[in-house]
Amino acid sequence: MARPLVADIDLDALRHNYRLARELAPASQAVAVIKADAYGHGAVACARALEALPADSRPPAFAVACLEEAESLRRGGVKAPIVLLEGIFEASELERVDALGLWMAVHSEWQVAALLAYRPTRPIPVWLKVDSGMHRLGFSPEEAVTVWQRLAVASECAAALHLMSHFATADALDGQYFHQQMSRLRALAEHLGAPLCLANSPATLARPEAHGAWVRPGVMLYGSDPLEAPSEASRRLRPVMTLRSRIIAVQELAAGEPVGYAGRWRAPRPSRIGVVACGYGDGYDRHAVDGTPVLVAGQRVSLAGKVSMDMLTVDITELPEAGTGTEVVLWGNASNGEVLSVDEVARYCGAISYTLLTGVLPRVPRRYHERS
Template identity: 75%
Template sequence: MARPLRADIDLDALCHNYRLARDLAPTSRSLAVLKADAYGHGLVPCARALEGLAPAFAVACLEEAEALREGGITAPIVLLEGIFSADELARVEALKLGTVVHSDWQVEALLSHRPAEPIPTWVKVDSGMHRLGFAPERAASVWARLSAAPAQACDLHLMSHFATADHADTAYFEHQMRTLNALAETLNAPTCLANSPATLARPESHGAWNRPGVMLYGSDPLEASNSASRELEPVMTLRSQLIAVRDLDEGEPVGYGGRWRAPRPSRIGVVACGYGDGYDRHAIDGTPALVAGRRTTLVGKVSMDMLTVDLTDIPEADIGSEVVLWGRAANGEVLSVDEVARHCDTISYTLLTGVLPRVPRRYHSG
């Protein structure tokens, strides 16, 4: 029998979350963001599930786009970080990709290239994230140069990224929006601004295109959930089983360093999952888990291949009982990856993308 740990990927939930993003912005089109192996869920299977819904996809780099094309995906694909060297433009053209430009050298490379067909181009503006993009006062000249070039003139978009769209305090988001609205009006430019939190909570940012990312995978990116984010469904369930059960007296330690000691006579379960699988070693005592569909907590430090949970109040749990580290249990109970992430002092993105290759992904729909 194989080790019981697996990541179950619910493709119906993925499609539900995409439809939610689409329906929240009915006058926009939505790029489905598939970077980082579809946030750890599997690049090609997720793209195949969404191809009938999403008009285009977005990835971080050429290698991810190539994997999609090799997997049979024919929909438009945008490179969110653009090219990393001028010689990549030949592959961009051959694979019929769109590309972001955020630096002068990328613009020069694009203008020097002579494609047989126009390359869709997305001009990245730094409206306050201070990561990638042209300063707003320079964006107009870049836009003008690209607009005058036959290879780009027919398919230009203005793109930016919000630093605080997930925050309850909207002041900085509003500052970025003012900058972008003024620029888009001056250039008469179609925009692609809204990431997941802006798609969910900032309708004023919805443009010609939006870019839902982590929300597609069921994670709520908002600092304070709203009615829309509460409709998200978990796509990944990290699921294992109890492989051992033992009884401890009061005061007995569990795990490396004996960080946790039983506060009462306790029943402890050993789960086949550890940091060697990508589960976060920083999980504290009290991190939630579901055993036999009931909530309990981790006790003791996470080991490479195992972790331990408190079964004292779940007498029916025994060897072979289902353990859900995040996602949906067999009885329908849900444990949010966002809740687990908070106990690990991290975010859902790191947990989802951190599930390692030795954990098999199993895809299901219908």
């Protein structure tokens, strides 16, 4: 019998979340961000599911971080345009960008020089990255004017120019810094007459003034709420991944007995401990504290003791019917309809949902489901 831990991927929920992004930004095109193997969900399977939408509602493009991710999608049969969000990492990659029909961001002078020195078989669509205040990648607004003008006249090399930037605080309730970035970008776009691609998941959900020609929904596609405080829109997101396992053993402990490495948790009364087939070797966060919620038979119980490589332990004293073989949901949808948000679990781990979702390791089988 196979180890019971699986990551169930609900492709209908993925499509629902993408449709929500389009509904929130009806005047924008929505590039579906599927970098990092679609945030741990399986990039090829997710791209295919979204490409199967009706022609008027499927993504006009996908976005990944690097050439290797784009190549994997092409090998998987994905035909839509693919944007390289970090562009190329060396000039020699332009040959593959050209051959695969990719779009690319440019954020550094050497990338611009490499592109202008290359003669593609057809002009490469370019998204010019502007550093509007995140201070990671991109040209300053002043530098961007000159770079835009250089690319605009190089029609044999570059086409479909857009301005692109990234918000540092679009998820925050305090919008002061967001509005500073937005003001810089709006002025630059007006000066150049340039279309904008600015809105990440939080801005797509909560900052309509940033929607522009394109939005870039990422983690929201997978059902995680990136906002500092939930909104009416973010409450409509549906979880895509359910990390599901079973109890594989039960321990009966006297009061005061320890559980797990270093005996961090001790039974406050005679207790029943369920041993679950899931650990940090699968990607469950080792930093999860005692009290981290878990669903057992659709009922909330608490983590009890440190997470091990292959197992974790939960207190099932209040669930006398639970035993070996009982369903356990680490995050996502239980069979009885109860939902445990990956965002809530992440808070107990001192992490964010992105970390948990992308951290689910390859030894955990992905099992894909769809009704449509």
